[in-house]
Amino acid sequence: MKSKICGIKDFKTLEHITSHPHPPQYIGFIVNYSKSKRFIEYNELKKILKVNKKNSKYVAVLVKPDNKILEKIKNLPFDYYQIYNLNSQEIKLIKEKYNKKIIVGITVQNKNDILRYKDYKDVADIFLFDSKGYEKSLSFDHQLVKNLNLDKELMIAGNIQIEDNLENYKKIANTIDISGGLETSGLKDISKINIFLNKINKIND
DSSP states (O other): OEEEEEOOOOHHHHHHHHTSSSOOSEEEEEOSOTTSTTBOOHHHHHHHTTSOOTTSEEEEEEESOOHHHHHHHTTSOOSEEEEESOOHHHHHHHHHHHTOEEEEEEEESSHHHHGGGGGGTTTOSEEEEEESSGGGTOOOOGGGGTTOOOSSEEEEOSSOOTTSOTHHHHTTOSEEEESGGGEETTEEOHHHHHHHHHHHHHHHO
16 A cells, blocks of 8 residues: 655655655645645745655646646656646646656546546556545545556545545555645644554555
């Protein structure tokens, strides 16, 4: 079971995560979606990305990105672009131009939404199934993705909490993507991050 911690916006938290004995495989930054309280301004982003990622991969979370933002971030040390709300042709052009691995974000309310993954088979390195209100940490029925036979890594998000039986997600997905579940009063909470990463490590032992 892999993990992704999303919505990082300060040095202290990022340094803690990258130096953790059981760091997540992926760390996400909200790059261009200012509606999210986890959005990080470009100048701040540039500064905190100087933190050595060590064994984690850095992910730029992009909602319907335009050329302006893509050009702005092209030299930042991102390993993946996590993209929402673009069609497969648009994503293909980004993938080729910027030479990044792609996480295709698919927002889910019902079973039909799940099937949209088929449009992105050729461009996705990882599929992320997320809830509709991404900045609000809403949930969806994770069982809907349980029997998908993808030949790609499958990531799930959507109101996952550290109190959940995380073992159950192992039957559904390769990777858990968590954000709001690691916060207290809207800010990332180091103690919750520790609980989460240690729980994931225990599942994998």
